[in-house]
Amino acid sequence: MTTRKKKKIDIVAYRKLLCENEISKGLAKTLKEQIIFPIENFLEIGTGTTDFMTKHFIIEERNKNISKFYAMEPVDEYFEESKRHVVRLSRTDAITQEYYGGNPFDFVFSAFVLNHVYPDQKLKFLKNVRENLKRNGTFMLVDSLIPTYKNEDDRKQKVLDHYKLQADYAKKSKQDCLIKYFDSIVNKSCDDVWLGNYKISVEDMRSLLEKARFKNIQIQLFEGKDKYDWKGLGYYIIRASN
Numbered sequence: 001m002t003t004r005k006k007k008k009i010d011i012v013a014y015r016k017l018l019c020e021n022e023i024s025k026g027l028a029k030t031l032k033e034q035i036i037f038p039i040e041n042f043l044e045i046g047t048g049t050t051d052f053m054t055k056h057f058i059i060e061e062r063n064k065n066i067s068k069f070y071a072m073e074p075v076d077e078y079f080e081e082s083k084r085h086v087v088r089l090s091r092t093d094a095i096t097q098e099y100y101g102g103n104p105f106d107f108v109f110s111a112f113v114l115n116h117v118y119p120d121q122k123l124k125f126l127k128n129v130r131e132n133l134k135r136n137g138t139f140m141l142v143d144s145l146i147p148t149y150k151n152e153d154d155r156k157q158k159v160l161d162h163y164k165l166q167a168d169y170a171k172k173s174k175q176d177c178l179i180k181y182f183d184s185i186v187n188k189s190c191d192d193v194w195l196g197n198y199k200i201s202v203e204d205m206r207s208l209l210e211k212a213r214f215k216n217i218q219i220q221l222f223e224g225k226d227k228y229d230w231k232g233l234g235y236y237i238i239r240a241s242n
């Protein structure tokens with residue numbers, strides 16, 4: 001498994017973080033508007049607690065808008081939680097396995113996963129996704145990306161600035177769950193599984209998708225309702241096809 005995990009994941013705290021957070025609510029609303037159904041074989045990589053989009057996909061399957069919903073979740077605590085909701089769930093690590101049950105897929109979705117994948121494994125992750133997509137199939141991912149940087153030191157500084165901005169936004173918008181989360185990151189008391197430490201820029205993301213031979217790459221900045229430096233916060237919805 002590529003994510004470093006030091007302590008047991010607190011599912012209740014992670015769920016609270018997602019469910020009480022206006023950014024994730026806004027992102028989920030936008031995604032629900034943008035994903036066009038019906039879709040036949042659908043895969044989600046990294047379901048986590050299932051609160052962000054997974055439960056929505058399960059409802060779409062129940063409503064016959066998705067023919068078959070598959071998911072993979074390699075982290076034990078998240079797997080146990082996801083198993084309570086997802087029928088076709090595997091423990092597959094998207095990097096080490098080249099075959100996912102149910103492939104080739106019409107649509108692959110992944111939210112806040114790539115930032116947890118080591119830099120030298122991101123390309124393998126993306127190539128695996130593309131190779132398991134049908135021709136013209138869609139890959140959609142959501143992640144937070146940092147601004148353009150000059151070198152590795154500058155990248156580290158931009159990551160820190162990025163988290164400071166997240167902490168500032170949380171304080172300004174009075175979102176207690178986010179304040180605790182981003183403060184713990186800035187103070188470095190946070191576990192890697194939460195952090196998503198291996199952040200890349202918009203340019204890196206485009207270049208990796210191109211190297212993985214994706215086509216029709218679209219990288220869209222998410223902007224919430226209130227006035228803020230949304231580019232600095234850096235939430236993006238990314239779409240590419242095989």
Ligand SMILES: C[S@@+](CC[C@H](N)C(=O)[O-])C[C@H]1O[C@@H](n2cnc3c(N)ncnc32)[C@H](O)[C@@H]1O
Nearest residue numbers: 046047048052074075093094095111112113116
């Ligand atoms: C921050 S959680 C996000 C969970 C969920 N998508 C959400 O938005 O709430 C990060 C997720 O990335 C998954 N992940 C990290 N590395 C992975 C890999 N190599 N293969 C599959 N999933 C991975 C973890 O298992 C975890 O579910």
